[in-house]
Amino acid sequence: MTEEKKPEERKKRRTATEAAASIGPMVKAMITDVQKAREEGKPIAFTFIACAYDEIIRAMDIVPSWVENYAGICGAKRDAQRFLERAESLNFSRSLCTYALCGLGFDSWREELGEMPPDAPWGGQVKPTVMLGSGQILCDPRNKWFQAAQHYMPDVPVYDVSLPYPAYADDYDFHETEGYYVKHIVEQLRGLIDFLEEQTGHKMDWARLEELVDLVDRTYDLIVDTYDLRRAIPTPMGTGDAMNTMVPIQFMMATQQAYDFFTNLNAELKDKIARKEGVIEDEKYRLIWGGGLPSWFALGDFNYFNSKGAVFPVETTYRTLESTRDFDIDLKKIKDPLEHIAWRWVKTWTYWYDKARKRPGSHPDVERLIQYIEDFKIDGIVMHEAFSCRSWHVGLIWQLNHLKKIYRDMPSLILESDIIDISSYNEADTRARIDAFIDTLEAVKDR
Amino acid sequence: MKSQYFAGVDIGSTMTKVVIMDQTTLTPVIGPTGPEHRKLANRVMEEALAKAKLSFDEITYVVATGYGRINVPFADKQITEISCHARGVGHLLPDARTVIDIGGQDSKGIKLKAGRVVDFVMNDKCAAGTGRFLEVTAEGLGVSLEDMGRLSLEAKNRVEISNTCTVFAAQEVVARLSEGVALPDIIAGLHEAIATRIYGMVRRLKIEREVALTGGGAKNIGLVKALEAKLGFPALLPPEPLLTGAIGAALLGRDIVQEAAEKGETLVRSERRLTEASIFT
Structure with missing residues (x-):
């Protein structure tokens, strides 16, 4: 029976930084902490990355359980298939988000057994107290996943937060409407707090919330400063590592642990730069991971790029923040913590809008790529089309073509696979594409 | 001056193509790949050598390309089919x-x-x-x-x-x-x-x-x-569309040899063996 198949043990992937290497145990501890919280009867909230309300959950002493993270762990351990197959047997289409399918497959199985599925990766994902959706225009599972999960956990209430942001258009000044978005989001966050207080009995600690809002601002600024160190030649850290260091950004925001992690990474990168120690000894090609979530089961492909002399000093994926110092408003003057969160959220999205308007025909997503290409001295672009994630991946090819149209032609590679569905992946074909891309980079550099 | 010969071996999913070239002549052989033939590229190579009336030692440099390029123990270098097709087309159809x-x-x-x-x-x-x-x-x-x-x-x-x-x-x-x-x-x-x-x-x-x-x-x-x-x-x-990759491979082999000669460098070649590939070696 497929559900009983166990994955093969895999070798640990090599990282360039000690900080990235330390992530595995941190994630494991995070999963264990949620399991412990369940045993102790603490309230647990299923939630999504980039939800904007990290501070609210932490200030109310509610334990977040990051469902995309657990699906990613299953994928990285090459143990997602049995959960995907189970979701398929429940009539969920295989072309839906495979994070959601993995989570639904896992949760339905756990609820059916009354205990964790056999050999659940890292002890398993426990049943939550509440489920918090967070729609942000771009990703439908952020609304629909938990609604579907209620089929298997009908006693777990869902609260859906809507987190929109202004659309971009050449002929429309988004500054005129930003305030309306902020007002809407503040109302959403107040509703969230009311819901959590009612469902968990935990009251909001407003003083604690203000402290955490400030901590998040400082963490954002520190992360941008730290990642900017990767501009160095040779670069001390690549995207392969950044797929690890996204953990404190996405799953530990509003904690001192996240701030301390980036303080240490910052010091480590400065030390490497001083010693001219790069990801690889002979850096030949500098690439940008220009979009797409990674294949969690194939992160070793980053090492394969490295073996060909290619490094990734920068990526757009999971860099879902900007330095608050660079916003066109002074966040520190906004004393209401919920307004502060809402403005930070909106400004993070509109940060590239004004920049894009300065270049004829540009677009924020494309402008961001152009800026990174220049700042990080990039030779080529790699993108990943994950078939099951329409919302994040639709438009990538357009961005690439548009970049070449309004900026300059440059070698590009589109990888095709999925985030966790390994049946979509062929290592030999993927590496043949990478080889051909490296040939192209070499030919362009030689000209 | 003695002629130098270069071989391109293109192992595709269905056909294996070998060309042997010097400055003026081109000897091609096309054979099926198939599941049993994948490890027998050496036979297609031997056929090409016989047709060109050359011994394997007379081949200066061998480049393998195509899906099966990794599995060619008699190649000096493996190059992707993208590069080989480009070189071949650039030569045949400038x-x-x-x-x-x-x-x-x-x-x-x-x-x-x-x-x-x-x-x-x-x-x-x-x-x-x-x-x-x-x-x-x-x-x-x-x-x-x-x-x-x-x-x-x-x-x-x-x-x-x-x-x-x-x-x-x-x-x-x-x-x-x-x-x-x-x-x-x-x-x-x-x-x-x-x-x-x-x-x-x-x-x-x-x-x-x-x-x-x-x-x-x-x-x-x-x-x-x-x-x-x-x-x-x-x-x-091109005159024979199946051969473009193999021709490109041979030409890239020639480029490598010429570049090494111009720089006065010693050519790095593999310890090549004209034998069938084995997953056990």
């Missing part, structure tokens, strides 16, 4: 700026500048954009692959094949046959379907004239015509 290669297992678009690759796209995920699509459907129609192109030119009223999945398309053509649709009309529909997929992929590159067609697909006149209709202008065809 006006080409875009290459569309239709192989048995994948299809590729390659953008060239001064005979070198500047961009590429590949389809290795879906058989519907490859020669495999025609192989499967030809079998369903009971027509030899070689006859597909010629027959499609007799079409009077091309049908639309709506299924983009190779397996389902094969079922669809059988259903069309049972409806009494003329064979040429069905085959023309199949060519249109595969041309649409390939053209859609290659358009990502911003196609520039001239366009060269290579690979087994370029030997199918029906597919060539369907692609030319999409392009809106005639395509260039």
